[in-house]
Amino acid sequence: MNGYTLRMPSRIRRLLTEFLEVLLLVIQPLSSISGMYVNPDTFKAQMQEHTAQAAFIRSIFDPTLIEQELKHEVFDPSGLFRAIGNTLKGHCAPMRDRAVETMVQAAQACTPGGTGTKQDAVKAVRMCMEILELMKLDIANHQLQTLRPFLIRTSGQFELKTLKNRQGSSLQLTQQWLRTAHNHMLAHRSLSHPRYPSGYLKYSALPRNQQIYVAVLRGMLALVFNPPPTASSSSSSSSSIISSSPPPTPLFQTSFGTSSSLNVFPETLYLDSARLALLSFEAADATALCMFLLLYRQLVFSESNEAPSSQGFPKVVDTDLMQLKREIRDIGPSRLAHCFSSRLPSGESDSSHGSKPDKKEAERYLAARQGIVLQVARRAKEARNRTHTSSPSQPSSPIGDVPDEHTASLAQRWADSNMHANSTLTVMLRGRLQDIVFNTVVKLAYPAPDSSTVKRGAVDFLASARADSLVEMPHGAATGVEPLTDEIHALSEKISRLALIHLNAFLPLYEQEGFLELS
Secondary structure (H helix, E strand, O other): OOOOOOOOOOOHHHHHHHHHHHHHHHHOOHHHOEOOOEOHHHHHHHHHHHHHHHHHHHHHOOHHHHHHHHHOOOOOHHHHHHHHHHHHHOOOOHHHHHHHHHHHHHHHOOOOOOOOOHHHHHHHHHHHHHHHHHHHHHHHHHHHHHHHHHHHHHHHHHHHHHHHHOOOOOOHHHHHHHHHHHHHHHOOOOEEOOOOOOOEEOHHHOOHHHHHHHHHHHHHHHHHHOOOOOHHHOOHHHHHHHHOOOOOOHHHHHHHOOOOOOOOOOHHHHHHHHHHHHHHHHHHHHHHHHHHHHHHHHHHOOOOOOOOEOOEOOOOOHHHHHHHHHHHHHHOOOOOOHHHHOOOOOOOOEOOOOEOOOHHHHHHHHHHHHHHHHHHHHHHHHHHHHHHOOOOOOOOOOOOOOOOHHHHHHHHHHHHHHOOOOOHHHHHHHHHHHHHHHHHHHHHHOOOOOOOOOOOOOOOHHHHHHHHHHOOOOOOOOOOOHHHHHHHHHHHHHHHHHHHHHHHHHHHHHOOOOOOOOO
């Protein structure tokens, strides 16, 4: 007498209707994009074939009839799923064929007189839905690749629309950011550029619009290598801007310190703050890697009680540096920039974001840094022994040359003194890398004198991106960074592409009279 009966309407019909809609969407992927971004005549034959297949599926997939057959327990899924499987094989990738065949086999077991059960029928339906979801992802990825030129060309319009929709956002930080970059460029007499007849360009002699172009590139590098502090450490005068800006992650702030003069990212870079944070991670990783390689060089040429042999002093071989670089990445954390933040003892406050570092993470990163330092000392010991040992064929230890206590202690003290964001050595190497990356970005993103992209207000990203294949990364750009050629080139390409997309959207705004006063 105290029991309750809950009756809900059957959802079989809704499931079947959704099943049919997803199936038709996968069969007719071109109908959703034709007429908007592509020419329908290009896919006319394919669209006609897809329409015929969709009509065939509708003729055999009747949700009302299937629901009635399920109620009377006379539904035979074998024929329906066999037809669906044959149709899907014509649309899915070859890697999905085995899953389609498994689905058809599960449905075939449910034929009258077969050994299949209701569980097999449900399994066939579930497998088919999973295949359809995977095919939807495949179609979406393919459409993104097809629409990529359209998305690139319209990204500038989208960014301008987003900037206008942000209520109460001024452009004071953007103007300050560009003026700082412009003043920095005025202090540099010239920039090397291989596509100019003289081999370089003089910033002060460039027209106003080209100066703004180069200043934006320099400003991008400043935000990557010297990111602004978090919103919590900024002044109250810019609270309206900070409240609408996405705060960077804490690690992003501890990677390189907070030497930027800005409180937050410029307003026009509101949508690119996450991308700049990732690029800052890569720049910090490259700086940490450069410092570990510098430690290796210093240990190789450090003073020793052993007299130099007749073979001369030890040499730093490129193959050894490349091998050590791979070992550092294998031993260290996923982000080598963590080696900078592991200097703080547990309980001390990190001034960059005002919080206490996690004790376990700090210990883990400190242990990883110590492991890297020991490996560097070991490789340096091997390099010295190759020169000072009179019999190179002498068998060595299976684990290699173990560094002595003096060398290991010296290396650890060096890391403790220099492996933090504001050390003199870190600041020097970071500035050196920043200059090298900036010169490479100028070569990749700044057009040649005869290029039409200089004369127009907007930048043709595709034309400039195609030109980057003509630029090669100069080898031996600065002493100590030669092994980082791949990392420098990869970082420069990413920054140049981001800068080109940004210029495509906001260069006309920056060139407006009265927006930016250049001295």
